[in-house]
Amino acid sequence: MKLNFFNVLLICGLFVAGLASCTKGSKAGNDASLQLIPYPDSVTFNNDSLDISAGFNLTVQRITEDKKAWFTDYLQSADLPVSDGNKLILNLIVEDGSGEVPVSDEGYRLSVHRKGATITASSETGIFYGLQSLLQLSVDKTKIPLLDIQDEPRFSYRGLMIDCSRHFFPLDFLKKQINMMAHYKLNKFHWHLTDGPGWRIEIKKYPELTQIAAWRTDSLWKDWWATNPRKYVKEGTPGAYGGYYTQDQARELVKYAGERHIEIIPEIEMPGHSEEVLAVYPQLSCTGKPYTSSEFCIGNPETFVFLENVLSEIAALFPSKYIHIGGDEASTEHWKNCPKCQALMKKEGLKDEKELQSYLIKRIEKFLTSKGKRLIGWDEIMEGGLAPEATVMSWRGEEAGIKAAEAGHDVIMTPGKYCYFDQYQGFPDTQPEAIGGFLPIEKVYSYNPVPDSLTAETAKHILGVQANMWAEYIATQKHAEYMIWPRLLALAEVAWTKPENKSWDNFKTRVNHAIPYLQSKGFNPYTLSKQPFLETKTDKEQNAILVTLSSELYPVDIRYTTDGSQPSVASEIYTEPILVKDSALIVAQLYRGNAPVGNLVFKRVDYHKAIGKKVTYVSPFSPYYPAGGDEALVDGYVGGLTHGDGRWQGFNVPEMEFIVDLGKTHSLHTVNMNFMQNGNAWIWFPKQVFVEISQDGNTFVPLTKIATKIAKNAEGTLFEPFVWKGQASARYVRVKAVSNGTKGGWMFLDEVVIW
Ligand code: ACM
Numbered sequence: 001m002k003l004n005f006f007n008v009l010l011i012c013g014l015f016v017a018g019l020a021s022c023t024k025g026s027k028a029g030n031d032a033s034l035q036l037i038p039y040p041d042s043v044t045f046n047n048d049s050l051d052i053s054a055g056f057n058l059t060v061q062r063i064t065e066d067k068k069a070w071f072t073d074y075l076q077s078a079d080l081p082v083s084d085g086n087k088l089i090l091n092l093i094v095e096d097g098s099g100e101v102p103v104s105d106e107g108y109r110l111s112v113h114r115k116g117a118t119i120t121a122s123s124e125t126g127i128f129y130g131l132q133s134l135l136q137l138s139v140d141k142t143k144i145p146l147l148d149i150q151d152e153p154r155f156s157y158r159g160l161m162i163d164c165s166r167h168f169f170p171l172d173f174l175k176k177q178i179n180m181m182a183h184y185k186l187n188k189f190h191w192h193l194t195d196g197p198g199w200r201i202e203i204k205k206y207p208e209l210t211q212i213a214a215w216r217t218d219s220l221w222k223d224w225w226a227t228n229p230r231k232y233v234k235e236g237t238p239g240a241y242g243g244y245y246t247q248d249q250a251r252e253l254v255k256y257a258g259e260r261h262i263e264i265i266p267e268i269e270m271p272g273h274s275e276e277v278l279a280v281y282p283q284l285s286c287t288g289k290p291y292t293s294s295e296f297c298i299g300n301p302e303t304f305v306f307l308e309n310v311l312s313e314i315a316a317l318f319p320s321k322y323i324h325i326g327g328d329e330a331s332t333e334h335w336k337n338c339p340k341c342q343a344l345m346k347k348e349g350l351k352d353e354k355e356l357q358s359y360l361i362k363r364i365e366k367f368l369t370s371k372g373k374r375l376i377g378w379d380e381i382m383e384g385g386l387a388p389e390a391t392v393m394s395w396r397g398e399e400a401g402i403k404a405a406e407a408g409h410d411v412i413m414t415p416g417k418y419c420y421f422d423q424y425q426g427f428p429d430t431q432p433e434a435i436g437g438f439l440p441i442e443k444v445y446s447y448n449p450v451p452d453s454l455t456a457e458t459a460k461h462i463l464g465v466q467a468n469m470w471a472e473y474i475a476t477q478k479h480a481e482y483m484i485w486p487r488l489l490a491l492a493e494v495a496w497t498k499p500e501n502k503s504w505d506n507f508k509t510r511v512n513h514a515i516p517y518l519q520s521k522g523f524n525p526y527t528l529s530k531q532p533f534l535e536t537k538t539d540k541e542q543n544a545i546l547v548t549l550s551s552e553l554y555p556v557d558i559r560y561t562t563d564g565s566q567p568s569v570a571s572e573i574y575t576e577p578i579l580v581k582d583s584a585l586i587v588a589q590l591y592r593g594n595a596p597v598g599n600l601v602f603k604r605v606d607y608h609k610a611i612g613k614k615v616t617y618v619s620p621f622s623p624y625y626p627a628g629g630d631e632a633l634v635d636g637y638v639g640g641l642t643h644g645d646g647r648w649q650g651f652n653v654p655e656m657e658f659i660v661d662l663g664k665t666h667s668l669h670t671v672n673m674n675f676m677q678n679g680n681a682w683i684w685f686p687k688q689v690f691v692e693i694s695q696d697g698n699t700f701v702p703l704t705k706i707a708t709k710i711a712k713n714a715e716g717t718l719f720e721p722f723v724w725k726g727q728a729s730a731r732y733v734r735v736k737a738v739s740n741g742t743k744g745g746w747m748f749l750d751e752v753v754i755w
Helices: 005-015 066-077 123-138 172-185 220-226 247-259 275-280 299-318 339-348 353-370 401-407 441-445 477-484 487-496 504-520 631-636
Strands: 042-051 057-059 088-094 108-113 116-121 143-151 157-163 188-192 265-270 322-326 374-378 391-394 412-413 462-469 533-539 544-550 557-562 578-580 584-593 597-607 614-617 649-651 657-678 688-694 701-707 718-736 747-754
Touching: 005 220, 005 265, 005 614, 042 108, 057 066, 066 123, 088 123, 108 123, 116 123, 123 143, 123 172, 157 172, 157 477, 157 487, 172 188, 172 477, 188 462, 247 265, 247 299, 265 299, 265 441, 265 544, 265 747, 299 353, 322 353, 353 374, 391 649, 441 487, 441 504, 441 631, 462 477, 462 487, 477 487, 487 504, 533 597, 533 614, 544 557, 544 597, 614 631, 631 657, 631 747, 657 688, 701 718
Parallel strands: 057 088, 088 116, 157 188, 157 462, 188 265, 265 322, 322 374, 374 391, 391 412, 412 462
Antiparallel strands: 042 143, 108 116, 108 143, 533 544, 544 578, 557 584, 584 597, 614 657, 649 747, 657 718, 657 747, 688 701, 688 718
8 A cells, every 4th residue: 555644644544454553644653654754755654563673684685795794784883683594684685677666776665574574676775774774663672563655756866965164063063964864865965165264175276275264363254254353373373263174084985875765965155255265366356455355356267267266176076977166146346346357348248247257157166067067156147147057056045946847947945934944943042143034943844946937847847946055153062053953854854755745744744863872972952942932823803813822842742822921731731823813921931840931921902992003104114024914013023033934014214104094093001012023033123112193194293202112233033112191182193213323224113013
């Protein structure tokens, strides 16, 4: 019987006596789900289990003796005992093509039967993945279910990028991550090797890159970034921070990853993010002076000599099909004022500096093609015209990826909203400092890398998906693991499992099970939010707000109150959205049995007087952060933990001002506005908020003036209520918020609550 995940639950409930507590539904016990991540294509349970505590005897077909020895060592180190004396056979078979059910290159069949286990695949990659499934089933080293799995990935590109420039991560750390990536069937490691904060790969022709450009004055990126000018120092200088990988180390990592069926894709940044190169070779910048530019001078032929020499060594070092050339966030300013760049533009008939950048990318693509390589770049490489064979990594959203796919280019989806693992994953006040944003594991899990707008044909150009671990705020190995795991497990399932076999509720049980495994292997995963999450939805027909509570932890209950009191073991257990007709102060807490877990969550929810009323903006909100547009501030939706969640409205002005028309005169007692601050994202509380009222919309009288109580340099993501309470009567409420004066700074507001 061929089953997907949902039938499996049903069948379990009906027939499988051998599996303990096989129950149905999202609140089913953990045993109801197969403890596999990513979830496989199809599973048939065979109503019994196999005792594997004695281990297996390994036999192979069409696998060399050397490789058999490698598999034996690998399984031993993964704690699955393999030796000749064992009764159970683990048979690994690479097919000769005559198999009944062909499996794709990376696919496999795993059969656990009374005599042991058989893994069949058309390649050693498939065998390797079959073994990962067996290893996951065998974690407890006791009994595993008799079953047949047929499995293959949804996408051929399943990646993780680690930024080794902003902070340096040693080779052993990378091996550890790569080993665990392979366990979850990821197959691409994108190695961000160069960037302004440090060059990280030995290039024989240019020793200064590792003697100087790999070393900086401050260990923490944040401190170094704040210095002016940012300096590099010679290797060995007291206090110097940095590091690099020798070419031998790079080869070692390539081999290590290759054995685990992971391709390493090196990234060499150009033409921007190159301050470190230009500090040691300033002649390659437009000004010719160090510490003045992030971009290579494209008009200087020496730039191409340098880049091609570097890429020649990189191409020889990395057997990968792809080389990533960066391409993101280059400024055109220097090129505009550079005689060499302008002369090249004239000679080549390039109409603007975007086309100049495109000229560089196209030339580099030609060079890489001559080396038998394909070019990948961040989505800015589309600007000014995309190189003919380039693969696009869509990071500023999905639009560039959609455009590229429609134009016949391959695409890797890595939109910041779902794939940037440098964002917060829990309540910011419980987390180490992050770059901002909020990307909980459920959101990663919810991602579908194929946008609905693509046809079946263009969708084929979506090769897959990648998580990016940028390291601005991530200085230690422990912290890096904390940001990567277990979110990467969600991404692994996004990349491998077909949408019809995905279920957040089921994944939640599996990921909770996987965390102790990660810990047992010496990892430092985030152990999921100890607070429930709260979301609101406005229902104008019922004149109410629906409040949804959810939890990542499993199994737990969510207990809550609506009157602001502290929940107790006697409080209601959340089962369905809470309907708030007027006003409630929801307080919620997780419980394991009778024991509270973690911190309380408070949220004031109001179906208030201004909901649905007209707002006139005297200063406009930013088109980049409209939230719900003109209604956003009076739609009943409160913002979440990131300014990018579509609930927060952003104002990029020194003074924001809007007027709410309540339609008729009301007696008023409260005006309440929650602003957000996150200095890393250039968002600050207003210095002062003025609230005024009017009967006619022309003559306003002041109600209050409220100053922020929180310092501009307070760290993290913060929320501050600006509140007036009193007695008044008015039809119009005018709000003016004055920024703290930081040039280019933002103010973010989610709702103006008026009672
Ligand atoms: C990027 O995040 N600048 C690719």
